[in-house]
Amino acid sequence: MRRLKLILVLGGVIALLASVGVAWATTGATTGYPQPKNVVPVTVQAPFENRYVLTAVGSGAGIRSGEMKFEFEEGSSPQFLVGISQFYVYSPTGEIETSLFTFYPPKALPNGKGLSFTALKIGASATYGQLTHAGELRLFNPEGETVKGELRLHGGGPWPVEFKVLGEEERYTASPPPARQIHEAEPNNPGWGGEPAEYIGSYELTNGAEDPTAKAGTLGPVIGVAQGLGVRGAVVSGGSMQVKGNPAVATVEIETGGTTRTFTLTKLAWQGDQRVAQVHDEGPDSPPVGRFEGTGGQGEVRGDLVSGHSVYKVAFKLER
């Protein structure tokens, strides 16, 4: 049954892909999406049925530009909207990659503010496991030709987004123009606390899970590799962190699936309970491969360590 649902949804996705963007054909039917459990009045959804171009986005999302389309699922009763987007995102190495998302099902935001949708990431071809939960898109009620909202992806955000409605005949022959980057207030105090004594030292990992490779025999390494992948948080079974120097640099060791990975964190900064840093995988002088974002204080640091396509959820405690 789940397989059937997946096939149906993929059918819809493919149909939508054919309808959204530049290089794709004009309009296409959206079919195959199951009727959502929550019914949102058509009058609430109708103002969002449009094609859009991304005009502004929070810089933390790493999105350069994008297009989006919402249309009613063909033949649905009661009617419901399904969305598709093509975002051009900055990869950790600075290259631009294409990222496809579908937005389904719609839910009404409290106090009639607009709609929210689950963001589902689409893989490159319609094979098993191609739709994965990636976050949430909130769209506030349109103001003229502008729709503002919030986007959460891969455990990050929310980032502000702003879309402009595209005219019926408005098409881009190449990727859409770059969206304005909205810079959020970043922590900018050096280190991870007011005094070095608050954060310098050795840390132990406090959120380690059972090592999934321990009883896997010959399959252990492949499980280890797989468990370290993905944007929804790799399974971390052990680790440690050393913070030293001025400016402070953190060396993080993470055990994931029987493999130990070492990262170097530079540009440590804090503001209130926010803790951020730049992530390198081959020493402090190597190019950054990601970012650490989290919270901390009183000898504890917890958050997401992003390296390329992998996200490690870590919690460390300073050993006194």
Place this chain on the structure above:
Amino acid sequence: MKTKFRFFASLLVLVAAGALVAAGCGGGGSTSGGGDGDFVSGAEAACTNANKQIAALGTPQQDQVTGYLEETEAVIEKLHREVAALDGSGAAEVAYTEGLAKAIPELTKMSNAARSENFDAVRELSAGLVRIRLGELAEAAHLESCAEVPTGES
């Protein structure tokens, strides 16, 4: 006549007793978890070889994951063929062989997801491999090398 009959009767008893002794010593296959000698030595050799190949693959970078999964899949397929050919008959031996067989379609799905750069799916699908608990199955079949996790470069 009586002597002749006694001779044949004694011969018959001896033949029957010999057959019983042979049956008792020959074993007629391994028992559950007991571990057939030929199966154990054959499977251990196959696992040692497979473990070496897997260890040699090291830890791939993101852009090498598809190749890594395809190569692992090939190693496990070969290991399964070799172990299945040993025709283990004990329950633990059969369970280990079946564990290898179950791993192959899981690895195929993971390779497919990696080809589409759906790394979340690769990670989620790996739960299927974890559930097989191949190392435990190997331990139950007294396969020490098969129970070991190959150590690669980090």
